[in-house]
Amino acid sequence: MTTLEGRFARRVAQLGTETAFAVAAEAADAARDGREVFPFHLGDLDLATPANVVEAAYRAAKDGRTGYCPPAGIPELRAAIADDVNASHGSSYSPDDVAVQPGGKPVIGKFLLALMNPGDEVLYPNPGYPIYESQIEVHGGVAVPYGYLDRDEDFSIDLDGLEASITDRTRLLIVNDPQNPIGADCAPEELERLAELARRHDLLVLCDEAYFDIRYEGHRTSLASLPGMAERCVILYTFSKRFAMTGWRLGAAIGPREVIDVIGRLNVNDESCTNQFVQVAGVEALRGDQSGPRHIVDVLHARRDVAVQALEKVPGVRCNVPRATFYLFPDVTEAMRLVGATDVEAFRRGVLRATGVACCSRVHFGRPAPDEPRQYLRLAYAGIGADRIEEGLDLLRAYLESGDG
Ligand code: PLP
Numbered sequence: 001m002t003t004l005e006g007r008f009a010r011r012v013a014q015l016g017t018e019t020a021f022a023v024a025a026e027a028a029d030a031a032r033d034g035r036e037v038f039p040f041h042l043g044d045l046d047l048a049t050p051a052n053v054v055e056a057a058y059r060a061a062k063d064g065r066t067g068y069c070p071p072a073g074i075p076e077l078r079a080a081i082a083d084d085v086n087a088s089h090g091s092s093y094s095p096d097d098v099a100v101q102p103g104g105k106p107v108i109g110k111f112l113l114a115l116m117n118p119g120d121e122v123l124y125p126n127p128g129y130p131i132y133e134s135q136i137e138v139h140g141g142v143a144v145p146y147g148y149l150d151r152d153e154d155f156s157i158d159l160d161g162l163e164a165s166i167t168d169r170t171r172l173l174i175v176n177d178p179q180n181p182i183g184a185d186c187a188p189e190e191l192e193r194l195a196e197l198a199r200r201h202d203l204l205v206l207c208d209e210a211y212f213d214i215r216y217e218g219h220r221t222s223l224a225s226l227p228g229m230a231e232r233c234v235i236l237y238t239f240s241k242r243f244a245m246t247g248w249r250l251g252a253a254i255g256p257r258e259v260i261d262v263i264g265r266l267n268v269n270d271e272s273c274t275n276q277f278v279q280v281a282g283v284e285a286l287r288g289d290q291s292g293p294r295h296i297v298d299v300l301h302a303r304r305d306v307a308v309q310a311l312e313k314v315p316g317v318r319c320n321v322p323r324a325t326f327y328l329f330p331d332v333t334e335a336m337r338l339v340g341a342t343d344v345e346a347f348r349r350g351v352l353r354a355t356g357v358a359c360c361s362r363v364h365f366g367r368p369a370p371d372e373p374r375q376y377l378r379l380a381y382a383g384i385g386a387d388r389i390e391e392g393l394d395l396l397r398a399y400l401e402s403g404d405g
Contacts, residue, residue, distance in 0.1 A: 011138050011139075011140070014134070014137035014138045015134060015137075015138050016130055016131070016133055016134025016137070016138075017130070017134065018130055018131065018364075019130065019363075019364045020041060020043070020130075020360045020364045023041040023348075023358060023359070023360055023364070024041060024042070024358075026349070026352060026358070027039060027041060027352065027358035030352055030353070030356060030358070035353075035356045036356045037352075037356045037358050038355070038356050038357045038358060038384060038388055038389075038391065038392030038395075039358055039383050039384050040357060040358060040359040040379040040380055040381070040384060040389075040392065041358045041359050041360050041380065042380055042382060042383030042384070043180070043326075043327075043380050043382060043383075044246050044382060044383050045241070045244045045246060045296070045326075045382045045383060046382070046383045046384070046385070047244045047295075047296055047299060048244060049243060049244050049245050049248070049292075050243060050244070050285070050289070050291075050292020050293065050295075051292070052284055052288045052289050052292065053243060053245070053281045053282075053284050053285045053288070053292065054281070055284075056280055056281045056283070056284035056285075056288070057248075057277050057278060057280065057281035059280075060276070060277035060280035060281065061277040065276045065277045065280055066276065066277060067276065068272055068273055068276075069273045069274075069276040069279070070273065071264055071265075071267040071268045071272060071273050072098070072099040072100060072260070072263075072264035072267060073098065073099065073100025073252070073273075073274060073279060074100070074276065074279045074280070074283075075095060076279075076280075076283045077100055077279045077280075077282050077283050077286075078095035078096070078098040078099075078100060078252075079095040080282070080283050080286040080287055081095075081098045081100070081237060081252050081254065081282075081286065082094055082095050082097065082098050082254070083286070084286050085098075085235065085237065085254055088212070088213075088220055088222075089222045089224060089225040090225055091224065091225055091230060093230075093254055096257055096260070097254055097255060097256070097257055097260055098252050098253070098254050098260065099252060099253045099254075099260045099263040099264045099267060100250070100251075100252050100267075100273075100274050100279060100282075101250075101251045101252055101253060101267070101274060102249040102250070102251070102271055102274045102275070103238060103240065103249040103250065103251045104208070104210050104236045104237060104238030104240060104251035104252075105131060105251070106251070106270070106271075107206070107208075107234070107236040107237075107251065107252075107253045107263075108131055108132060108135050108174075108206065108208070108236065109135045109139070110253060110263045110266045110267075110270075111172075111206045111234050111236075111253065111259075111263075112135055112136060112139050112141060112172070113139060113266055114259055114262040114263055114266065115171070115172060115204050115259065116136070116139060116140075116141045116171060116172055117140075117141075117171075118139075118140030118141065119140065119141070119142065119169065120141050120142065120169060120170075120171040120172065121141070121142045121144050121167060121169045121170040121171065121172075122136045122141045122142065122143060122144060122170075122171065122172040122173070122174065123144050123145075123146055123162060123165060123166070123170060123172070123173045123174065123203075124136060124143055124144070124145060124146070124173075124174040124366075125145070125146060125147075125148070125157075125174065125175070125176055125179065125366075126145035126146070126147060126365070126366035126367065126368075126369075127147075127148070127181055127182060127329075127362055127365035127366055127368075127376075128145075128174075128176055128179070128180070128181075128365055128366050129176060129180050129181075129208065129365070130364065130365055130366055132174050132366075133145075133366050133367070141172075142169070144165050144170070145165075145366060145367075145369070146158060146161055146162040146165060147161060147369070148179075148182055148184060150320070150331065150374065152320075153320060153321075154184060154320050154321075154322075155179075155182050155183075155184035155320060155329070156184065156186075156187065156190055157184075157186065157190055157194070159190065159193050159194070159197075162197070163197055166197070166201050166203075170201060170203060171203065171204065172203060172204050172205070172206065173194070173197075173198055173203045173204075173205045173206070174205070174206045174208065175194060175205060175206070175207055175208065175223055176208040176210070177191075177207070177208075177209065177212075177222075177223065178211040178212070178214070178215065178322070178323075178324035178325045179211075179325065180210070180211065180325060180327055180365075181327050181329055181360065181362075181364075181365045181378040182322075182327070182329045183320070183322025183324065183325045183327040183328060183329055184320075184322065185215070185218065185322070185323055185324045185325075186221075186223070188221065191221060191223050191226060192226065194223055195223060195226040195227070195228070195229050198229065198232055199228050199229075199232075202232075203232065204232050204233075204234070204259075205223065205224075205229070205232055205233045205234070206233075206234055206236060207222060207223050207224050207233050207234070207235045207236065208236040209222060209235055209236060209237060210236060210238050210240065210241060211241055211324055211325040211326075212237075212242075213241070213242040213293065213297070214241050214242065214297060214300060214324055214325055214326060215297070215323060215324040216297070216300075216301045216304060216323055216324065217323040218323045218324070222235070224255075230255075230256070231256050232256075233255055234253055234254070234255035234256075234259055234260075234263075235253070235254040235255060236251065236253065237251055237252040237253070237254055238250070238251035238252075239251060239282055239285055241326075241382075242293050242296070243285045243292065243293055243296070244292075244296055245285070248278050248281070249274070249275070249278070250274065250275075250278050250279065250281075250282050300326050300381065300382070302386055303326070303381040303384075303385070303386050303389060304321075304322070304326070304328075304381060306386045306389050306390055307328055307379065307381050307389050307393065308321050308328065310389060310390050310393035310394065310397075311328065311330055311379075311393060313393075313394075313397050314335070314393060314396050314397045314400055315334075315335065315338060315397070315400045315401055316332065316333075316334035316335030316336070316337065316338045316400055317330045317331070317332055317334070317335050317400075318330060318331045318334075319331070326380055326381050326382040327378055327379070327380050327381075328378070328379045328381070329376050329377070329378055329379075330376065330377055330379065331374050331375070331376055332344070332347065332375055332376060332377050333373075333374045333375045335347070335400050336375055338400050338403050339399075339400065339403060344361045344362060344363065344375040344376070344377070345361055345363055347361075347375070348360075348361045348377060351396060351399065354395075354399045355392065355395035355396050355398075355399050356392065356395065357392045357393070357395065357396050359377050359378060359379045359380070360377065360378040360380075361375075361376065361377050361378065362375065362376040362377075362378070364378070365378070
């Protein structure tokens with residue numbers, strides 16, 4: 001029998017994954033064993049894509065919009081996205097500053113391919129979306145993490161730590177605001193300081209705004225809209241969360257024309273173009289009736305409130321209340337003590353076994369530093385209704401009250 005061992009490109013060893021998928025497999029095993037599972041691990045919405053959007057895709061497919069189309073996107077969608085971003089960011093992007101993508105995720109790799117040379121240092125959030133670390137490393141960059149400070153009411157970027165990590169090899173900065181998995185959103189002072197650091201050190205910035213519109217309180221402000229930032233920021237834009245379109249794969253890169261032109265050429269090399277009838281549906285999502293996305297945010301807002309209230313009753317758990325995203329990032333350090341757990345993954349698995357509550361932990365969002373003093377879980381409420389949130393977290397409360405690890 002032949003083996004391919006030793007035949008893989010060296011970069012394959014650097015390729016990470018979303019280890020949160022492993023939690024989905026554990027949850028499925030628990031369900032097969034007859035346990036009722038409460039799916040707090042899912043970053044996917046259980047809500048329907050708005051009907052007008054579905055209808056538009058169906059019509060476009062029937063009308064024959066099924067062939068190749070321009071690699072950077074159909075002109076109507078590039079224009080609709082530029083208008084949408086200009087309205088929320090106070091910016092003046094033109095359709096030529098937009099390259100449509102099959103989802104928001106491809107923007108990460110394309111931003112790095114366009115702007116990062118091997119050996120360049122890239123600052124990225126950790127805990128953070130695990131694909132940053134993977135893509136930086138697979139393309140030969142040096143992934144330099146920056147963290148968050150838990151200030152008891154909310155999280156903020158450890159800006160002093162971030163600044164201290166900047167060297168003469170630092171080229172790029174990745175900012176995810178609002179943030180997965182923490183649920184944090186940047187205060188105006190944080191954005192000011194990030195912008196100042198980017199300008200002073202001549203950093204180009206990926207602004208991952210996947211959750212920009214999943215906001216319940218506070219103002220939406222983008223780092224890209226601060227003075228002098230539009231020319232150094234590429235925005236990751238997606239339809240996934242706002243329109244419950246995760247599986248449709250529709251997003252965009254928005255930024256300086258020279259970078260967008262290169263990203264357009266990467267599109268030619270990778271996928272040729274994004275599915276045309278899905279792009280037509282994207283135009284309807286942005287230009288048509290807006291009751292669908294409003295409903296999605298209302299449902300998520302109600303779930304957040306139920307989840308936060310239920311968590312408040314769980315012993316040993318302390319949770320900041322996020323104003324955006326559909327994630328909670330509770331500190332479970334004391335809760336672990338209650339059941340005698342010393343490892344957060346052992347604790348998470350114990351919770352799944354005892355209560356059916358399936359969730360991720362901090363370790364699914366980048367390599368933890370050896371000296372992190374507090375332990376966290378990530379609970380997503382995108383794929384679980386309010387009643388089940390209450391039921392699941394009540395079981396968690398009972399488990400921790402029993403102290404029965
Ligand atoms: N960025 C962040 C922070 C995310 O959490 C996600 C998805 O969960 C994405 C980007 C990519 O989403 P999509 O490719 O569905 O647009």
